[in-house]
Amino acid sequence: MAAGSWDPTSLPIRPGIYINFVEVALAQITGGARGIVGIPLFEYGTAEAGKFYTFENEREATDVLGTQYNDVVIRALQGGAKEVLVYTVPTNADSEQQYIDMRDAFEARQFNVFVYADEVSATEQDNTLAWCKRNREEGKHFMVIFGGSTADDQDPTVGNARSIRLMDDYAVNLITGVVLSDGSELNSSQYASYIAGLIAGTPINKSITYEVLPVVDVTRRLRNSEINAALISGSLVLVNDGRKVKVEQGIVTNSNESKRKKIRNIRARQAVATDIPATACDNYIGKIDNNDDGQAALISAIKAYLETLETNNVLTDLYVGLDKQRPSVGDSVFLEVSYTEIDSMERIFLTINI
Structure with a gap:
């Protein structure tokens, strides 16, 4: 059709x-099945290459991917995703073609939110957003979640510049890394899978604004002026209010001071x-x-x-x-x-x- x-x-x-x-x-409209996060994996242990796997719980992910590569799937599920659709990307000497083939493979599958497991280049971020836009014009609708490196997360102006570059109604750009309960850290690209699960799993008549996150801190606490600048730029910011870490406001990158477009609206x-x-x-x-x-x-x-x-x-x-x-x-x-x-x-x- x-x-x-x-x-x-x-x-x-x-x-x-x-x-x-x-x-x-x-x-805002809702209805039908929601909650599927699509994730391409470029490292997947002994799992079969070039295959789609659907995971609904941690045990399934561990059985297929092992404990070394299951963490990104677990984060998406913990965020609230109903299912995680994983594609094990075959190795290709031509890196650019590898990404193209992967995105083409996802086009034949149904999912609501797309996210990478880790950092990707600015070029591939741009290509992924262009892919999302083309699918939208052809009637396939999904959100894309982006993040940055550990170094990027230490300078909110870098993350904000990324939000502006990736400005679109269907794009969300996380600019904050997190500290886990064991003291380890995840940068914004790595934690983006949790945010993807959170977005996919939140009812469309609810917002993720002020949603409390299961982490102990952010990797860089932003000042009030920096938070305001981030929101104006269309960045998704995580803040530590002194008691809990939470999502400051659930917005997409196509936001500005006069009109902050909400994830709730776009979904x-x-x-x-x-x-x-x-x-x-x-x-x-x-x-x-x-x-x-x-x-x-x-x-x-x-x-x-x-x-x-x-x-x-x-x-x-x-x-x-x-x-x-x-x-x-x-x-x-x-x-x-x-x-x-x-x-x-x-x-x-x-x-x-x-």
């Missing part, structure tokens, strides 16, 4: 359902772009007539889907109907969908009168 965005001046040819998000009408947009086409493919495309009754059935189904989200405090003020500007004739149906998103309460302002 074809899916993706559409341009009213050049309609798609393939049969399918095409959704055009208009910024003022976007809202909801990904959900509507995934769930409605899937339902239409199974029950409507090629199966019902494009007349008043068929159009009413499609509208009713989409509205029922959105109403379940409204009940769960994901959105409100929803409307689904035929597009008044474009006639639905022949084999084409044009719909208008609007709703208002419900955000998390993240900033509380008090006026105390004495």
Whole structure:
């Protein structure tokens, strides 16, 4: 089935359902299976090369990868991922082609969040984001989590520059390393798998802002001015508030001082772009007539889907109907969908009168 965005001046040819998000009408959508983190492994012990493995618990990961290579999978599961989809990348003398082949392999699989196990070059970060964008245009939606090196984490301006370079609605860039209970440290690239699991496993009507993390400290505590600069740059920051380590704010890299785009919002947009086409493919495309009754059935189904989200405090003020500007004739149906998103309460302002 074809899916993706559409341009009213050049309609798609393939049969399918095409959704055009208009910024003022976007809202948070949920539904369907969530929680799958995709991770490519370039080192995997005795596991078979060029194969996908699905892990739902630590024991499965240890049985296949051993204790030397299972840690990244365990972190994603501990973060909250329902499943971790691992691809054991075959060795290739051409490193660039190795990454290309790996990303091509993932395109045939379903996952919600993609993350590397460790540091990758700036070039491969850029290529991965370009891959994510291309998939989005073709109707496949997932988030990508990035991080930096141990040295990068000591200078927040380096991490912020990475956030700006990787600016996109579907990208999250962690700029903080962590200290574990045994005193060992993980840089932001290594801890990104936990964040990937956290994002994948958090319900879409919830935010990861102020989520408490199972670590004892961050590798560099940022000052208030540095935290503000990081948020304006679109960086995901972990802070030690003196008692616990937590996520400062769940934002994507395409954020700025006037508009911080939330992970919660973006994952909801990904959900509507995934769930409605899937339902239409199974029950409507090629199966019902494009007349008043068929159009009413499609509208009713989409509205029922959105109403379940409204009940769960994901959105409100929803409307689904035929597009008044474009006639639905022949084999084409044009719909208008609007709703208002419900955000998390993240900033509380008090006026105390004495």
